[in-house]
Amino acid sequence: MKVRKYLRGSGRVLAFVFVASIIWLLFDMAALRISLSDVSGQQLKERLIREREFYKKESMQALHPRRSFTHPVRRVADLPGTQKAPRRPKDDLFQVYRHKGEEQGQRVKDEQHKSLYLAKSNHSKFVDLKLGNAAAHQNDNAPKQNSPAKKEAVNLNVNAVGAEVTQKVAVKTLPAAHKAVDKVDSKPNEKVKDVKSEIQPKAIKSHLAQTTPHQLSNQDVKEVNEKVAQMQVKVTDKNNLGADKGLKPAVNQPAEGKSRVSTIAVRKSDVHKVLSLDATNSPRDPKAVGQFGQAAVVANHENSEVEKRWNEGHFNVYLSDKIPVDRAIPDTRPRKCAQSLIHDDLPSTSVIFCFVDEVWSTLLRSVHSVLNRSPPNLLKEIILVDDFSTKDYLKKQLDDYMSQFPKVRIIRLKERQGLIRARLAGAAVAKGEVLTFLDSHVECNVGWLEPLLERVYLDRRKVPCPVIEVISDKDMSYMLVDNFQRGIFKWPLVFGWSPVPADYIKKNKMKDTDPIKCPVMAGGLFSIDKKYFFELGSYDPGLDVWGGENMEISFKIWMCGGEIEIIPCSRVGHIFRGQNPYKFPKDRQKTVERNLARVAEVWLDEYKDLFYGHGYTHLLNKKVIDIGNLTDQIGLRKRLKCQSFKWYLDNVYPDMNAPLAKAGGLVYNRGLRKCLALQSDSLSFETCDLSKQTQHFNYTWVRNIRHHELCIAPQVQSNNFALQPCDNAKNEQRWLHKSSVSSLAEHFSAEVLRGMCLEGKLEGQALHLRACDANNLFQKWQFTHYYAR
Template sequence: MRRRSRLCCVKSAIAVFALLTIILFTSKWIAGPDFTNPDFYRSQNLVNLPQFAAQVFNRHPKKFEFDPNDLKDWHDEEAYQKALARKGLGEQGQPAELVNPDKEKERTMFRANGYNAMLSDQISLNRSVPDIRNPGCIHKKYLSKLPQVSIVIPFYDEHWSPLLRSCFAILNRTPPELLKEIILVDDASTKEFLGEKLEKYVSQYVPKTRIVRLPERSGLIVARLAGAKVATADILIFFDSHVEPNYNWLPPLIDPIARNPRACVCPFIDVIAYNTFEYRSQDEGARGAFDWRFYYKRLPLLKEDLEDKTKPFRSPIMAGGLFAIGRDFFWELGGYDEGLDIWGGEQYELSFKIWMCGGEMLDAPCSRVGHIYRGPGGHLSNPRTNDFLHKNYKRVAEVWMDEYKEYLYMREPNRYAKLDAGDLTKQKALREKLQCKSFKWFMEEIAFDLPKKYPPIEPPDYASGAIRSDTSNNLCIDTLNVGHRQEVGLYPCASDLVYPQSNQYWALSWHKDLRLKMKADCLDVSESYRNAPVVLYECHLQGGNQLWQYDVENKWLVHGSGKSCLEADLKNHKVYVNRCDPANLKMKWSFGHVNRTALAELKINKHQVSEEEGL
């Protein structure tokens, strides 16, 4: 009897325990993970965040409530006027320089960061910037009811002052009721001051800001996903770790998302000079694009885009570093492909998904954000030894580009043929599930003018290979491994003049520019004075500073309008542009290969244009 009673008690206890376990498990499943608990993220395998996200956020984007007639001027006029009155080093975004600096220390800090970090440390963390918006933006109103934002800023070994200046610029120029949080994601930085010192400083002086730390170096893509995972606001904004938003930057960026939760919006990206920290405009707008090596390019604005220069316009491709997107929409698209590693290709993948899967992408002219484009040095260490970049490209192409992927592959057939893109099952299933359109639709409806600027099958180069000075003892034009806006020069020629190494492999392309064959950099001359320097600059396809012709008879490389020619300074191993002179033998150059047929056609076309202009 006692044995039977004990057995009943044991069975009852087991039943109760099982019931409690089921209730506990079910309640957790219903409630979902606690996204606000940092311990949860420390326990997760961050590499699989996109897969986890796809399971958790498997729902349609939230629709925001708004009255299209209820508009508001979001400017903080008092703060705006105080900022415009500030004076000091670098204030109003003026170019700055140090007085009697320790030059060696300055150079060392510059090489470590790719910008003048020593100068940055002397500029206020709360510095003002120039209001370079279109005048129409100043009086423009936006929805009075806008959703809150979480701003995700990944960083790796960023210098102290630009990182903190990014945070203070956001806090100073963002309506506090719209800013829910700033999430700094540390991609396993090695600099000591980015550890405990940063934690203490942020906790004391940088409100609404917290730090998420990755356990190992994982790259930009995983870092962004880690930040997006912990974000709690309805809209995600991704920034780089060296930015300075301009006045009233946020409302024009998120107003289109409040109206259409499947919109992704990018700000105009202004330039913060890496040497002087001058804040200036990059341009007044262009549409994002790509060439068939997956270099980011830009297309001119359309006629309708120019009718109202304060209105957001459609753009095929994002630059990738700075953009806003609804949190639900981001996760409906699967975030980023979990197989993309470190950086590269993610902006194309997300852009294609947005357009092909029912969204739209806009650039907002009234939202401007300054960004430091690094100069020489400052290249971040790479934790990988494999070719992750082209593997990323191949993953994007295999999933999203359909038959157009072959145009990418034909640029570097040997490289792509050897690469294994990895398992694409989940990405292809996502495309099928969302019933996304074809890449042909994207090219015809969204990027319809891209093939005019960047044809899938390019016309042949007019000339290519090494460019050798005819009067030298075998000296060729060489990049000298310089960065943008740095002068190129002369260096002993490669043994193979037709197919030289990348530093000397130039092409006089059908765009009529002199470009590096393996990169998107061109020879640029910004001035037409005597001994004008020749620098390396990103190719822009707009002629002007980058317009070149080759005169086969005189062996001249003719710049611009036709009055200036490239000249070799053999003593100093430099090149300049001076007025063309038939008696100057140092203006004679030979290419490794010359396409005389193409050059002959170019002369015919030039003659025809001259006759038409004469009419």
Template sequence: MKRKYKLLVYSLLWVFVIGLFVCMVGNKKDVGNKALRLKLKKDELASIDLTVFNSSLAYFNEKAYISKGRLKPGEDAYHNNKFNQEASDVLESNRVIPDYRHRKCLDLEFPKDLPSTSVIITFHNEARSTLLRTIVSVLNRSPPHLIKEIILVDDFSNDASDGRELVQIEKVILVRNLKREGLVRSRVKGAEVATGEFLTFLDSHCECNDGWLEPLLARVAEDRTRIVCPVIDVIAMDSFQYIAASTELRGGFDWNLVFKWELLPGEEKARRKNDPTVPIRTPMIAGGLFVIDRKYFHKLGAYDLQMDIWGGENLEISFRTWQCGGRLEIVPCSRVGHVFRKQHPYSFPGGSGTIFARNTRRAAEVWMDEYKKYYFAAVPMARTVSFGNITDRLALRESLDCKPFKWYVENVYPELLKHLPTVRDPSGTNSGAIKYKSLCFDTYGRGAGSHIGLYACHMTGGNQAWLYLAGRLRHGSWCLAPPTPAYVGAQVITLPCSSSNDQLWDKLERGQLRGVTVIHRLSNLCLDARNAQEITVQECNPQLDTQEFIFTR
């Protein structure tokens, strides 16, 4: 009897275990990777590629999508993206990453009714695995009601299907440029179609960590003039290991206007000593990852649409935010990983250096006032770069009643004043051109002791920057002079400025609405532009237009 009783108990227990196992397996089918759920249910689908089914739910086929962009046998893993694509492709889109938040961050509570956000991700020929992982991390590690939509802006990638296939995923929409526009114009296009109350900008090779979104949204909800950034952790470009970044850093720059991470100053450290969850005030943001109120983004002037491709836009929006009444912060309880590369995987029309110099000079011309002379001292070649028309940005600055750059360096970034570069010519920012018709005096980039000539005016300084000061025609630390003694037909050359009278010139006005004649004081000969390849001194003749010049500023 006892034996039969034991058999009955074992049998019932075995049935229970089997039933529990079947139940768990059945439920698991419907769980899947929730970020990869498609917008349509299984019975509404016709024939969609890249689809797998778990019970009644349809899921995006991650493996099929990534396989279309995999490396070919023997192909360099770093060639396309300048990171190890092979290491990325083998990782699941919903891989587990370490949570590096301070334990006090876990105790914070946030309002349940935070505004929703539109997440804007721009990309150009991004590796499929990193792009998909960015999207999945947003959807899986964010409260669903806070993500209004994910807007992918494809900046004219070679393969349009990179983005087109992803729109099957819930909340993902796509905007594709008809030509290469660059980061700035692509982000603005995304912002124009966004419907969320806030905008969240992300790069296309990120991984959002647990609890990343709520601290950012809450901070902006408290004050709509804030632009807030997460702590940007490092995803190693070789191994794709997720590495914690320090929470004792902020964004800054030197006078070359290149972004850098720097240690917090003592005052900021002291302010956060007892509470590591306190946001960090930062003079500049890295630019790739931040949250901003959508209406405030447009009111503040969005981005400078004349900036090309990439570079300098973070500088410009940082100056503009601080000087026009806003505030930049890093929120230590929000962490997002980012793949940092040593070089760009894509080309820049005209070269990356030229594009960056053009963009940064636009920012300097609009926002830095008299302090831009230190930028030119640190980066002399910037004077030679054309920066386009800035009339609309200057009008924006005036309409927003923005503060001068002097206020910014004194109140936001006083550390910048500790390392001022030497300005060889304090009046250099007031230099102008010496014009003869449509041509300008040009040094051709030659050194001291070389003759000068005429070249098409570009009005951006550089080789064409001249200053008439104390009777001397100055180009930086060089002055224009004929040989000693001067003679008719002699070429004028650049020499180191000195107290010599050989370098003295007088300007004689030719009458209203006309230019000037420039007379060498010792020889009484006049500058003459009869030969475009060389400026000479000749006998003065007021009837000759080759001796009539216009000084501009």
């Protein structure tokens, strides 16, 4: 009764509210508990969504890359997929400068593989180098206690499975193997046992059979077991494999987003992931000027010093001297490059730097970047070729500094030879199997060397080039270059960068890690098999100092059976300057023109007229410039059985517009309303008829009006014309047509007789020379086809 009394009226409402509140609280607590227990799953789900969106955006960028011929450069902060975040202090940058702070869960695993691989190399002199930040921050990436372990995706690639499982078994059976690196220094003659060679396919198969269900399905295990069984095939001798074409099997990469088993036969050589070595002599200072490739600035009172020292190298020398010689730079490689598989038995290389009066700090930074970021077992030596420098610091001071590095040696030329002959001097004494040429103001990025050597390993006729990224000449910041850029040339043999055509990317389903066919290399940075380099005749020894050598070797490689590739997984920063600081022993312009003329005469065949017609017709007169003897170079081309330049244009650079004539077809006179025709040894006019070959003429790149082997030439004394055998070197056979003088664009104006034009005469239908008249219809001529302006 008492309860009923209290539940009357407003009491009943209060009771209902109280009970409802209790029930609501219980539901809320239950929901909160479920939410807390599922927070890790929710975070994982959100992360997968973000990564899916990123890879979708990345694939779209691969199909539709940014087009930028004049500005192929971006700041590191503009990396695709990165979020705009507040600027980090330098202490934080020290830990996240690679890939803008991306997680690197595989780092510890890679370091273990790296230790085993370097131990196998038996190069004790360099094993004691520190492994830089990658090793220093292993603990930062280790999973925390009480946190769920990450599940790793299973790699079903045979080579990858063999490499990774072998590594795991080796670690279990020989736990002391990781200490082998430290012991090598104390016992330099002791060889580390090759533990990988003892791992039999049975062990791999057994390991895979024990894989837990969440890693492999039964069907996957069955497929992998079948592939592992195929590993027990007869091993083909390395020297005989692909001997007919000089090719070796490539390492197939696992397809992104799905499991894929390689179908190539297993080689005797093992494979490993690209080593991201970054060794330093001492711990890096995260607060140093320009550290991590960041833009550096100077105070206002230092601007005068910057301007004063600018001309020493035509870049900010004052700021360069403030930056550490072994500074860190951002890892700008595409994401998948770190997972690329590389053969263990790559050839060794000699890295050749040629310099003359180079800035001290940039030369040292170039050398340190090679020493710190190259696998020691692959770096045979670094050769510094001093092309008769005049700076005192590049003499004894340089000798003393480099004496601490056993692999660095200096060659000094007794007189100025120029870049071309300096490189030949370095190549002549190189001991490595591969020659790697670099400019003396670069910074090699992590993992730069192995992808280059891998291409040479697969085919000795491949000439790989790194992606050349930009080091700002003003603030020394490191900037990356858009993917899918290639080297090309424009007439008259001017090098430039251009995007790979979008339809080519789509047709070949190119990824951002795929090698890019390159019609012309920049010339400053590339690797080439040493024997192949000399088989090709090296550089043309008749080329002087600098200029045109990149064109010459590019045409030679492609036309004589080789290939030039740009390797996106190899990246090297380069200081691009607005002005060439080097002095030429002779006139700079004449030296470059002479070199290009040699290249044109040897390699361009009939297309050399396009070179001369773009402003170099004066080089056709041998009295103006002597390009030297070409007998040896022409003989070399015949001996190598090289292709024609037309083949090069059709197969290597098909998007190059290279018509052999500027205009052609019938030549129509607007006053006579008839066409020019050849009759016996004279010219007349006839009713236009495309079927008559006697009415077909060409207007060539060297400005000749040509009918087969005969050219029209003005006669100075008689104000008439004559038909002469064509000779490109004769100025008197040249006519201006469609020239810059718009009022005379349709006229044929004699080049040697300024103001005189070719005129059709009504009486007798003859040709004469008359003073040019912009309104005279009898002086206006039109070709049927115009191929170029």
